[in-house]
Amino acid sequence: MRKVAIIGVGLTKFGELWDVSFRQMIVEAGARAIEDAGIDGKQIDAMYVGNMSAGQFIHQEHIASLIVDHAGLLPIPCTRVEAACASGGLALRQAFIAVASGIHDIVVAAGIEKMTDILAEQTTEALATAADQEWEAFVGSTFPGIYALMARRHMHEYGTTEEQMAMVAVKNHHNACFNPCAQYHMEVTIEDVLKSALVASPLKLLDCSPITDGAACAILVPAEKARRYTDTPILIAGTGQASDAISLHDRQTLTGLRATVEAVRAAYKMAGVEARDVDLAEVHDCFTIAEIMAIEDLGFCKKGEGGKITEQGETALGGRIPINTSGGLKGKGHPVGATGIAQAVEIAQQLSGEAGKRQVEGAQIGLTHNVGGSGGTAVVHIFKRGD
Amino acid sequence: MGVPRFWREIPNRYNLIGVKCKNCNRVLFPPRFICPGCRRVGKLEPHKLKDRGKIVSFTVVHVPPNGFEGQAPYALAIVELEEGPRLTAQITDCDPNQVKIGDDVEMVFRRVGQEGEDGVIYYGYKARLV
Numbered sequence: 001m002r003k004v005a006i007i008g009v010g011l012t013k014f015g016e017l018w019d020v021s022f023r024q025m026i027v028e029a030g031a032r033a034i035e036d037a038g039i040d041g042k043q044i045d046a047m048y049v050g051n052m053s054a055g056q057f058i059h060q061e062h063i064a065s066l067i068v069d070h071a072g073l074l075p076i077p078c079t080r081v082e083a084a085c086a087s088g089g090l091a092l093r094q095a096f097i098a099v100a101s102g103i104h105d106i107v108v109a110a111g112i113e114k115m116t117d118i119l120a121e122q123t124t125e126a127l128a129t130a131a132d133q134e135w136e137a138f139v140g141s142t143f144p145g146i147y148a149l150m151a152r153r154h155m156h157e158y159g160t161t162e163e164q165m166a167m168v169a170v171k172n173h174h175n176a177c178f179n180p181c182a183q184y185h186m187e188v189t190i191e192d193v194l195k196s197a198l199v200a201s202p203l204k205l206l207d208c209s210p211i212t213d214g215a216a217c218a219i220l221v222p223a224e225k226a227r228r229y230t231d232t233p234i235l236i237a238g239t240g241q242a243s244d245a246i247s248l249h250d251r252q253t254l255t256g257l258r259a260t261v262e263a264v265r266a267a268y269k270m271a272g273v274e275a276r277d278v279d280l281a282e283v284h285d286c287f288t289i290a291e292i293m294a295i296e297d298l299g300f301c302k303k304g305e306g307g308k309i310t311e312q313g314e315t316a317l318g319g320r321i322p323i324n325t326s327g328g329l330k331g332k333g334h335p336v337g338a339t340g341i342a343q344a345v346e347i348a349q350q351l352s353g354e355a356g357k358r359q360v361e362g363a364q365i366g367l368t369h370n371v372g373g374s375g376g377t378a379v380v381h382i383f384k385r386g387d
Numbered sequence: 388m389g390v391p392r393f394w395r396e397i398p399n400r401y402n403l404i405g406v407k408c409k410n411c412n413r414v415l416f417p418p419r420f421i422c423p424g425c426r427r428v429g430k431l432e433p434h435k436l437k438d439r440g441k442i443v444s445f446t447v448v449h450v451p452p453n454g455f456e457g458q459a460p461y462a463l464a465i466v467e468l469e470e471g472p473r474l475t476a477q478i479t480d481c482d483p484n485q486v487k488i489g490d491d492v493e494m495v496f497r498r499v500g501q502e503g504e505d506g507v508i509y510y511g512y513k514a515r516l517v
């Protein structure tokens with residue numbers, strides 16, 4: 001197996017982009033990544049695209065063909081992959097496997113979601129299809145409702161508080177203020193979060209990530225060739241993916257994600273690192289409780305202490321293990337299929353020292369954690385500075 | 388949800404019929420088509436579940452999905468049935484804010500949801516505090 005590196009990344013602005021189309025977004029993100037990598041489009045061998053549901057969001061399937069066509073990359077192979085909100089992470093992993101195997105040399109890993117071309121309630125309904133339609137959605141479950149069931153149990157078992165969950169939102173909104181691509185440049189207070197409208201108790205509106213349009217791309221090459229293109233290649237040192245039951249009620253625990261635990265175990269092993277070696281991480285904070293569970297499942301603290309270390313500032317910029325320096329799904333926005341790639345973009349920029357005001361000084365090792373649905377799929381990647 | 392897709396599961400939804408593996412005695416609900424523990428050597432048979440259980444976790448849904456507008460706010464819970472399986476169900480016939488983890492419940496037959504003004508009405512199980 002060959003070692004694989006990222007040589008360029010690109011991101012659109014995240015937000016409610018009413019004046020920008022699906023095809024325009026992917027071209028923008030792709031062009032930025034190609035420019036960042038200093039390659040010519042003609043050199044690209046293949047592309048993997050993460051997308052949850054263009055069929056529901058823009059009534060368009062077969063987007064792989066549409067994307068390579070509008071990107072001017074015909075006739076290279078393009079493959080769409082889907083695992084709900086983990087589609088982007090999956091695309092990165094498939095691109096990694098394609099390069100590592102030797103089948104392709106220069107591969108684009110992309111992610112995109114156009115979520116605001118339909119009404120907000122239709123978007124919510126489309127997102128809910130990531131849950132079990134027959135035994136969760138049928139009885140009146142919503143996506144926030146499913147995470148609320150985890151939050152309530154986490155509070156019950158570990159004493160996690162609504163204030164601690166609110167602190168995740170406060171931190172991620174703060175970080176997003178330093179990210180030009182983020183959907184929100186708006187600080188929120190613990191009060192704001194606690195006073196926002198109840199969605200599914202104990203989760204309130206400001207515990208939830210928003211509806212977002214956005215696209216992201218990363219360009220992968222064999223590590224041995226990476227220096228031809230850049231002085232700061234970012235090595236993908238480990239990748240892990242795992243599955244769990246689609247329905248929350250069929251899982252062994254409600255207070256963490258087994259798929260995360262299994263995926264990160266595989267990724268740490270492949271990279272030859274442990275949780276304590278990681279300098280920063282982008283984790284899947286689709287809801288504030290999800291970040292608290294993620295930092296526990298990834299090994300950054302003991303099970304049950306995620307709320308406590310958040311409260312103590314350990315996950316803030318300048319803390320022991322900065323989490324979601326980009327603003328996370330909460331502050332940067334969550335265009336579901338793009339999220340897994342956007343996380344890798346943030347880590348690549350951080351490890352290259354290009355993260356501006358949110359830079360984690362001296363960062364050498366970063367991690368991304370992308371979850372599909374309520375935890376039926378998890379994908380973890382570990383990145384190292386190439387020097 | 389289309390009519391055939393609902394109709395197929397009527398025995399399971401109306402009468403709480405799951406499956407039991409004759410090889411390992413595990414009771415499964417919602418029904419499955421292979422025992423996840425025994426796989427090919429498992430032997431699944433229909434099994435009517437006892438209707439008692441306990442609340443493992445709950446939420447009160449304030450923003451409901453389509454088809455549930457008239458019911459919000461409602462309590463939604465993960466219930467662990469006496470025979471082991473867990474399911475997601477609404478907690479009915481109570482003030483949703485009085486539901487607690489550990490509460491005992493019994494499963495009851497209720498109207499669950501509706502597809503639009505003129506659409507199909509779905510029936511199935513909800514849970515009631517005992």
Ligand SMILES: [Zn+2]
Pocket residue numbers: 408409410411412413422423424425426429430
């Ligand atoms: Zn069995």
